[in-house]
Amino acid sequence: MTLPQNIPTASMALYDPDRxxxxxxxxxxxxxxxxxGDRYSVRPGRQEFFTLTLTRDPRGEFIVDRQGLLIRRTRxxxxxxxxxxxxxxxxxxxxxxxxxKVRPLDIVINGSPL
Numbered sequence: 001m002t003l004p005q006n007i008p009t010a011s012m013a014l015y016d017p018d019r020x021x022x023x024x025x026x027x028x029x030x031x032x033x034x035x036x037g038d039r040y041s042v043r044p045g046r047q048e049f050f051t052l053t054l055t056r057d058p059r060g061e062f063i064v065d066r067q068g069l070l071i072r073r074t075r076x077x078x079x080x081x082x083x084x085x086x087x088x089x090x091x092x093x094x095x096x097x098x099x100x101k102v103r104p105l106d107i108v109i110n111g112s113p114l
Contacts, residue, residue, distance in 0.1 A: 013088040013102065019070055022077075022088055022102065026068040033092050038064045040100060042076065050082040050107045056098040071102065082107065 016023040026036075039060030043053040052071070054062065062071050071077060078084055085104035093099055 011089055011091060012105070013090050015073070015086040015088075016070070021073045022071040024069045024071075024090060026064070026066065029064065029069060030092060033097055034064055034069070036064055036066055040064075040069070042080070043099070047080055048101075050080075050103055052077060052080040052102040054100040054102070069100075 011028070013022050013024040013028075015021070039057055040054040040062040041057040041060035043055040047053055054060075054071070062069060073084075081088075081102070081104055083104070085106060087105035088102050089105050089108050090100060090102045093101065
């Protein structure tokens with residue numbers, strides 16, 4: 001698959017079947033925003049379509065370890081993402097350093113099917 005120029009490969013995440021989740025390697029996480037031991041949880045409230053929004057939370061279920069961040073695939077995660085996908089794009093919005101957004105690559109490239 002050819003990536004559009006506005007999507008850097010450093011912001012890519014893949015589904016890891018061995019770990020049963022979306023895995024973002026530590027090398028791809030910005031060191032100034034994410035540290036080993038940080039925890040994230042699904043942001044409560046309204047969500048964007050086809051976007052999993054995680055927020056830093058001291059009791060969060062997703063933990064950054066020495067290898068990276070693993071987002072376990074659950075029904076809730078798949079519901080926010082709009083289905084089951086294998087390739088993802090993630091970003092840290094400039095205005096909210098405590099937020100991590102994950103979107104399916106197909107949706108980013110082709111636009112929302114709605």
